[in-house]
Amino acid sequence: MIDGSAAHLRAGGTSLVIALGDRRLPRILHWGEDLGALSTDDLGGIVRTALPAVGDSPVTYPQPVPVLPQLAEGWLGRPGITGDSDGRRWASRFLVVEHRVDEEADGPALRVLARDDAYGLDLALELQVLRASGLVRQRAELVNRGVEPFRVGGVELSLPVPHEAAELLDLTGRWSLERVPQRHSFHVGEWVRASRGGKPGLEHTMLLAAGAPGFGFRSGRVWATHLAWSGNQVLVAERTPADTRHLVAGESLLPGEVVLERDASYRTPWQYGSWGDGLDELAARFHRHLRAARPLGPRPVVLNTWEAVYFRHDLATLTALAERGAEVGVERFVVDDGWFTGRRDDTTSLGDWEVDAEVWPDGLQPLVERVRELGMDFGLWFEPEMVSRDSALARAHPDWLFDAGHGPGLPSRHQHVLDLAHPDAYAHVLDRMSTLIAALHVDYVKWDHNRYLLDAGHTPGGRPGMRRQTQQVYRLMSELRERHPWLEIESCASGGGRIDLGVLEFADRVWPSDCNDPHERLEIQRWTGLLVPPERQGTHLGAAESHTTHRVHPLDYRAEKAIWGHLGIEVDLLAAGAGELARIGGWIAFHKAHRELLHHGVVVHADLVEPAARLEGVVAEDSREALFALSLVERPRTWPLGRVGLPGLDDDMVYEVRVVAPGGEAHITATQPPWIADGVRLPGRVLRTVGLESPRLDADRSMLFHAVAV
Numbered sequence: 001m002i003d004g005s006a007a008h009l010r011a012g013g014t015s016l017v018i019a020l021g022d023r024r025l026p027r028i029l030h031w032g033e034d035l036g037a038l039s040t041d042d043l044g045g046i047v048r049t050a051l052p053a054v055g056d057s058p059v060t061y062p063q064p065v066p067v068l069p070q071l072a073e074g075w076l077g078r079p080g081i082t083g084d085s086d087g088r089r090w091a092s093r094f095l096v097v098e099h100r101v102d103e104e105a106d107g108p109a110l111r112v113l114a115r116d117d118a119y120g121l122d123l124a125l126e127l128q129v130l131r132a133s134g135l136v137r138q139r140a141e142l143v144n145r146g147v148e149p150f151r152v153g154g155v156e157l158s159l160p161v162p163h164e165a166a167e168l169l170d171l172t173g174r175w176s177l178e179r180v181p182q183r184h185s186f187h188v189g190e191w192v193r194a195s196r197g198g199k200p201g202l203e204h205t206m207l208l209a210a211g212a213p214g215f216g217f218r219s220g221r222v223w224a225t226h227l228a229w230s231g232n233q234v235l236v237a238e239r240t241p242a243d244t245r246h247l248v249a250g251e252s253l254l255p256g257e258v259v260l261e262r263d264a265s266y267r268t269p270w271q272y273g274s275w276g277d278g279l280d281e282l283a284a285r286f287h288r289h290l291r292a293a294r295p296l297g298p299r300p301v302v303l304n305t306w307e308a309v310y311f312r313h314d315l316a317t318l319t320a321l322a323e324r325g326a327e328v329g330v331e332r333f334v335v336d337d338g339w340f341t342g343r344r345d346d347t348t349s350l351g352d353w354e355v356d357a358e359v360w361p362d363g364l365q366p367l368v369e370r371v372r373e374l375g376m377d378f379g380l381w382f383e384p385e386m387v388s389r390d391s392a393l394a395r396a397h398p399d400w401l402f403d404a405g406h407g408p409g410l411p412s413r414h415q416h417v418l419d420l421a422h423p424d425a426y427a428h429v430l431d432r433m434s435t436l437i438a439a440l441h442v443d444y445v446k447w448d449h450n451r452y453l454l455d456a457g458h459t460p461g462g463r464p465g466m467r468r469q470t471q472q473v474y475r476l477m478s479e480l481r482e483r484h485p486w487l488e489i490e491s492c493a494s495g496g497g498r499i500d501l502g503v504l505e506f507a508d509r510v511w512p513s514d515c516n517d518p519h520e521r522l523e524i525q526r527w528t529g530l531l532v533p534p535e536r537q538g539t540h541l542g543a544a545e546s547h548t549t550h551r552v553h554p555l556d557y558r559a560e561k562a563i564w565g566h567l568g569i570e571v572d573l574l575a576a577g578a579g580e581l582a583r584i585g586g587w588i589a590f591h592k593a594h595r596e597l598l599h600h601g602v603v604v605h606a607d608l609v610e611p612a613a614r615l616e617g618v619v620a621e622d623s624r625e626a627l628f629a630l631s632l633v634e635r636p637r638t639w640p641l642g643r644v645g646l647p648g649l650d651d652d653m654v655y656e657v658r659v660v661a662p663g664g665e666a667h668i669t670a671t672q673p674p675w676i677a678d679g680v681r682l683p684g685r686v687l688r689t690v691g692l693e694s695p696r697l698d699a700d701r702s703m704l705f706h707a708v709a710v
């Protein structure tokens with residue numbers, strides 16, 4: 001609802017109360033818990049009680065920060081907008097002209113038009129609370145109504161958090177060790193997490209959270225922001241000396257990347273905000289949002305050829321691999337890197353998207369036919385934005401490579417980047433991919449991206465092309481999906497280098513990491529899960545000795561960590577013995593039997609005192625069933641571990657809890673606590689509060705518990 005001075009957007013368990021008075025840009029007074037229906041008087045009351053004194057100056061009497069803070073309004077913090085017209089029009093002062101609330105199908109939206117008459121700039125703001133999830137999102141559109149071109153430096157939007165939010169959490173990482181959490185106090189200043197390589201990157205924080213000190217997965221009020229954008233960006237937690245705290249997000253623009261001629265506009269990506277009592281609730285909002293935005297059918301079990309054969313492709317080997325896959329229950333066969341002309345290692349041929357005639361004299365068709373006979377889907381790897389200098393494409397069209405004025409720049413993994421804003425380059429890639437997808441009826445594209453954009457200048461001239469590149473990638477994905485409506489896409493960028501709600505509008509899943517070591521995967525999947533639900537995370541069973549860390553793990557631990565997401569196999573099935581194949585088949589069958597639960601349920605984590613222990617699970621939406629894994633990542637300091645509570649169950653339902661061992665190795669011995677052998681029947685409230693005595697486990701081992709309401 002809306003009255004003269006405030007609006008109340010309410011959906012999905014979230015309330016957003018926004019002050020609109022004095023023609024100032026919207027100021028969020030409350031973001032969080034649903035406040036129930038509020039009358040006009042209530043809203044007026046909130047405005048009167050939430051706003052501080054105005055005093056003689058907004059600098060000495062700081063006011064709540066608007067969603068786009070401006071210097072000219074007395075804001076000395078990080079500017080919401082920067083830009084100029086050759087040194088003029090650099091200190092905008094937008095005043096609201098009109099606003100309204102629309103009840104959209106996906107949630108109420110406040111639309112505000114503001115104008116800076118002196119500068120001839122318009123600003124349209126859109127704030128929405130989404131019905132399915134209770135997520136908040138906002139974006140801005142800047143229009144130049146003046147004659148002089150307006151050069152946009154940046155437009156960053158802001159979501160305030162209360163003083164209670166005194167601790168920050170964000171993520172960092174590197175190749176094969178993505179999404180490592182870091183926490184610290186929310187001090188005065190700006191905590192800035194920037195991505196500058198043309199994609200969010202392996203080290204990207206994905207989201208930036210601020211919460212009550214010590215917030216965990218199950219408790220502690222916490223708020224977070226995320227930018228739905230796959231290019232350069234910045235996420236900032238800022239606390240001013242006057243103790244304004246807010247979470248900022250925006251696209252980072254390169255010099256001259258957006259120059260608005262008269263009546264031209266620049267629109268920001270959506271800034272998303274989630275909140276919860278604990279990270280599980282915060283993450284569940286993102287999961288619900290993605291599930292509502294594009295529901296997916298059952299996720300077919302994948303066999304990806306990469307770690308089994310790398311570049312060693314031939315029809316006999318891949319056919320045999322597909323046959324083995326079908327025997328153990330695989331449903332989708334994905335041919336990774338190495339199938340196209342000249343690609344025998346990673347030094348050449350990116351861009352030459354023709355099936356290699358030497359390796360595949362009859363093309364990929366015979367393999368695809370066999371895959372189909374076996375009842376499986378077919379997937380193919382591409383790296384559409386990349387080009388090797390040693391390729392027919394680069395030799396024929398050197399001007400299609402990005403160049404900021406010093407040539408194509410440093411190679412990285414021996415490769416460079418194709419400028420997809422070049423119309424012929426775009427048309428070439430679209431045509432090659434589309435032709436192959438149609439001819440082979442490719443069901444699934446694994447879309448890789450292994451080089452950061454260091455020198456993304458258009459030729460000739462070198463003007464920056466980072467932003468256009470991201471837009472063109474979205475356009476390419478969307479055109480391919482339109483032409484081939486059955487197509488699914490995986491966003492893979494050396495592992496987790498491009499994971500965001502922008503790409504997830506077109507991609508069905510992400511590849512969180514090239515690391516299949518279950519020890520690392522437990523953490524990578526846990527933290528990627530703050531944004532991405534399990535069914536959209538590729539989780540693969542790798543070799544006993546991890547190809548990235550060289551740790552060795554038994555099959556059951558590797559398989560257990562793979563069943564939680566979109567399950568895949570990368571272990572070389574041709575080298576596996578009959579016993580191993582049978583156990584892999586057992587895990588796949590278990591995953592299939594439970595994927596409805598795993599892929600639609602609510603993800604939960606326990607906050608355990610013992611630093612070596614992890615308990616994660618998925619609880620069905622109706623709470624009638626759940627699966628939990630208790631793992632040890634190293635030898636625990638507490639021994640025995642003691643009782644662990646099972647989170648997320650319905651307090652008032654009675655559950656039968658049993659240990660399940662899909663690989664057949666039950667760990668059930670006389671030295672385990674008595675309930676492990678026969679299970680137990682207890683109310684959800686008891687399971688949550690009193691908990692169950694933990695089994696004895698070694699480091700890098702786990703046990704699965706299945707809970708069913710009786």
Ligand code: DGJ
Pocket residue numbers: 306336337346381448450492493494495511513514
């Ligand atoms: C990097 C990806 O993350 C891997 O899974 C694999 O597809 C290789 N690229 C292929 O070159």
